Amino acid sequence: MTTPRVARRRAGDNPALLGLVGILAFAALLEVLPRAGVLPAEYLPPTSRIVSALLDEFGRGSFWQAVGGTITTWLLGLVIAVVAGIVLGIVIGSVPALRLATASTVEFLRPIPSVALLPLAVVLFSAPIRSILLLVVYASFWPVLIQVLHGVTDIDPVARETALSYRLDRWRRARYLVWPTTLPYVMTGIRLAASVALVLTITGELLIGGTKGIGERIAVAQSSITVPSMYALIVVSGLIGVLANVATRRAERLVLAWHPAVRREFPL
């Protein structure tokens, strides 16, 4: 166990610093290659032009409205999917007969690609936000459900028997036995669902349009061939994704601060 630490000290490098160097090198490469004519500059603008387009976007009110719109749709869809996934997962998971009866249906519905529903979503709802929400909820519901189903079966037999010996009633068992066991799985499910939901939100905005959002602005930038601002918006979508990942990881650590796995990982 001690060898890696020694190796790291000898190398004298800092992972955070190296990571920064990596990003800067990537940016520099994308600056140099189009300018040198290796890549076509009209389709792959140099980094500096993307950055200035990004700064232009930051100054526009409509840009921030789009960011707000994307985040609202994303959170709305995520909350619906998570609540539905937890409730159904706990109900189905705690009743063995229900679990067996639904297994084949879940296995059949889950692999259906969410964008296959896109044409349906478009014709079924006249309001674009509803079509997008249908896609988002459908795609992000499954990871939550599957994780909760796994979590409910993971209850420690000794803990279960202890709870029964103490004659905890149904509600108390759910509160003190099922929920703490399931919570880590729920958080994993939410983490997976959050990134899926964001992808589907932006995809829906891009393909369906009609709502204020980053995806819709990308579609507009594409059709008006303002290439640098298209790249700038794509960078923004990536940044929102990174923020979403960081936020869900933080939330996971916060909610599970009592959990042995988290406690072991971050000694205080």
Place this chain on the structure above:
Amino acid sequence: MSRALGRAGLLLGLPVILLVTWWFASAGSKSFYQPPLETIIKVFPATWTAARFRSDVLPSLGRLFLGYGLAVLLGIVLGVLIGAHRRLRALVEPLLEFLRAIPPPVLVPILILVAGLGDPTKVLVIVSGGIWPVLLNTVEGVRGVDQVLADTCRTYRICGWLRMRTFILRAASPQIVVGARQALSISIIMMVIGELLGATNGLGYTVVQFQRGFEIPEMWSGVFVLGLLGVLLSLAFTLVERRVLSWYHGVRAAERSGR
């Protein structure tokens, strides 16, 4: 015998109930957008003919397999490289974190700009979405190889391709398979998206043509086909996984019973 019947009942019960409910609930449907299930099933054979299969389904599948294969291959190669070199990993990790967070569909407009509307673009679209889960899982798998086994390999001077094949790839394979499974469902999604945004044939293109032409029962049947494709490929993957990882499941089962 009655046991098998019970199992079959559990397996098929709910799907049958759902379909029957749908059949009767939609039977008298006058809604233009929600045709009766009967109509959808009736138009199915006429819509998905052998000719349609050749002109739309096969090209889609070809692009899907090519793109998916490339994504898995590239993901494993890059993942092994990055996972095996600690400094390289530190160098590219934040960058990968950012690139992975970009929703793959937004790259489609760029790829169309750069590579045009042909087949290469559609394959690239699939690769751009499918590579991430394989790459990241391979990095994790290679990073997590057993230290004792690594030392054993060094002691026996097992190196080069033999070490790669019998140790690194083998040890990382459960993780790689997890990544490949995620990549498969993403690849199907990217295949459809690539065909929605500018194509002249393919499954996604056909379904959207039906939608734009207001041929609603045909559109529903197309959604069925896409759903079936997802389900069948996921089944096929499970079969392959069981073969490839039979040793791993065996080890896990032995560990569990040993405890």
